[in-house]
Amino acid sequence: MAQQILLARQPILNSNCDTVGYELLYRDPNGCPPGELFDGTAATCEVLLSAYTGILHKGSMRTLPAFMNVNEELLFQDLPNFAADNMVLEIIEDVPITDKTAERIKELSAQGFKIALDDFVWKDEYLKIIDYVEIIKIDVLELKGNALFNTLEKLEPYKLTLLAEKVENIFEFHRFRKLGFELFQGYFFAYPEMIKGKRASGSELTMMELLSELSNPDATPEGLEKIIAKDPRLAVRLLKIVNSASFALQRSISNIGEAVIMLGLNELKKWALIVSMSGTLDVPDELCRELLIRAKMCEEVSGHYQIEPGQAFLLGILSGADALFSMPLEEITTYISLSDDVIAALLEHEGPMGTLLGDVIHFAHYDWGKLSGSVDSMILNEALHTAINWAIESQKTATSA
Known part of the structure; x- marks a missing residue:
């Protein structure tokens, strides 16, 4: 790879607990998000996709979509076209939605990249890009109660997939599934409900x-x-x-x-x-x-x-x-x-x-x-x-x- 990067991946599962993608989480050895992760080359991107999003599923190899955080700097870098089918660009909450960034998001969507909004909290400026967004990621530890319900109500008119982040137990998984979330991120799958008096099969x-x-x-x-x-x-x-x-x-x-x-x-x-x-x-x-x-x-x-x-x-x-x-x-x-x-x-x-x-x-x-x-x-x-x-x-x- 072009530079030393620490990498981890967190699974994204659907309501059947099937893995449908991985968020790739990264930083440089000094603890900072690398500013030039893709550095203009297809090679770096290809390594990330093949090494960290490949799984064996029902006997055959598959490359799952990679969900990757994109700040304002990365938003305007050239991304290899081959990656479009296997990459979801998570526009982080710090990216200002100006006419310039909105136009860039529209371009990336037209190239085939899926667009997600990370750590979503409703802002009217999102109306500029909502038609190009496919996935809304909501931090369910941060957005709670009436604020969550109000957000879900505002999103209802749009054809969007809701992803619940930081779902850490099976009870939260069932709750947010009932609220209409289709995708889930967190380690709930590793903490199943403990059944009192359960005997081993x-x-x-x-x-x-x-x-x-x-x-x-x-x-x-x-x-x-x-x-x-x-x-x-x-x-x-x-x-x-x-x-x-x-x-x-x-x-x-x-x-x-x-x-x-x-x-x-x-x-x-x-x-x-x-x-x-x-x-x-x-x-x-x-x-x-x-x-x-x-x-x-x-x-x-x-x-x-x-x-x-x-x-x-x-x-x-x-x-x-x-x-x-x-x-x-x-x-x-x-x-x-x-x-x-x-x-x-x-x-x-x-x-x-x-x-x-x-x-x-x-x-x-x-x-x-x-x-x-x-x-x-x-x-x-x-x-x-x-x-x-x-x-x-x-x-x-x-x-x-």
């Missing part, structure tokens, strides 16, 4: 047993094989993956025991988790994607925190166990045997593992001001990029098996 129990065995430092190939054998679908898919072209083995593998020997226990641990999370649990695809990315990112930077890579990978998965099983983490520990330091890291972000986990989550969620400073932010940036690509390729292999 058969597939969930197998997954919990698998997580427990994987977290055991004395885990054996025989013990892992015994658990995997309880779920025939998991066993068959694992064998298909091991025998796929991805591994280029010299002979076919016919049982899990052989797979452990050929791949090694640590590698098989990863694939067991990937397969068991790919379509076997009733959770949003974005949650599985996020946890795989988080786990790989933890593994990538583990050495900087003096943590064993395999333990760091599992820590990333365990950090979302409450969302996977719709149970509080405290309750899940009754099913999964974890050491005290792992529990402290998961529940309180304490110790070296807690610092690692906190840094990875904060970086990926754009909370860069909360980083511990233990590791240079560009190292975390590179780890995130690597983790996204790895998750895409791993899910592709898992779903094709």
Whole structure:
């Protein structure tokens, strides 16, 4: 890329919890939004789109729209035409709607770029551009009560898609969906409703047993094989993956025991988790994607925190166990045997593992001001990029098996 940029992405989901785009959040290493993100070249834009908005969806690769903040300076830069189909330009609230900016927005709309208004609060000057706007983003933490209802009433005559920003729990998601919002941004999908007295299903129990065995430092190939054998679908898919072209083995593998020997226990641990999370649990695809990315990112930077890579990978998965099983983490520990330091890291972000986990989550969620400073932010940036690509390729292999 033309300059060093810290990048994170936040998913945008529809009312069915399907991911329909990502907002790309960025700044330079000094903490400032880069003034020349596109720097007049198509190459930078192409890297952003392919690396951060590609997902595997129903067995095929897709490039989802990238939602990108645009200030007054960026508004007047030349954007590559090829990006128009895959980019939503979010005009931030600080951009004055003058005759000049209104004309530029009209030009970009004519080129095929979708236009969104970010952190929307009604101003009469928006009437100059409302016909070229497709998406209105409302910060539902800031715009509340009568102010929200008055805004929705003023927008009603126009054909606009409403996007609720900062939706952080499932109850808010249901509320704003009823109010007519069609798109949602926030991490509500990772905090599902906890069901009192909920019992784990058969597939969930197998997954919990698998997580427990994987977290055991004395885990054996025989013990892992015994658990995997309880779920025939998991066993068959694992064998298909091991025998796929991805591994280029010299002979076919016919049982899990052989797979452990050929791949090694640590590698098989990863694939067991990937397969068991790919379509076997009733959770949003974005949650599985996020946890795989988080786990790989933890593994990538583990050495900087003096943590064993395999333990760091599992820590990333365990950090979302409450969302996977719709149970509080405290309750899940009754099913999964974890050491005290792992529990402290998961529940309180304490110790070296807690610092690692906190840094990875904060970086990926754009909370860069909360980083511990233990590791240079560009190292975390590179780890995130690597983790996204790895998750895409791993899910592709898992779903094709």
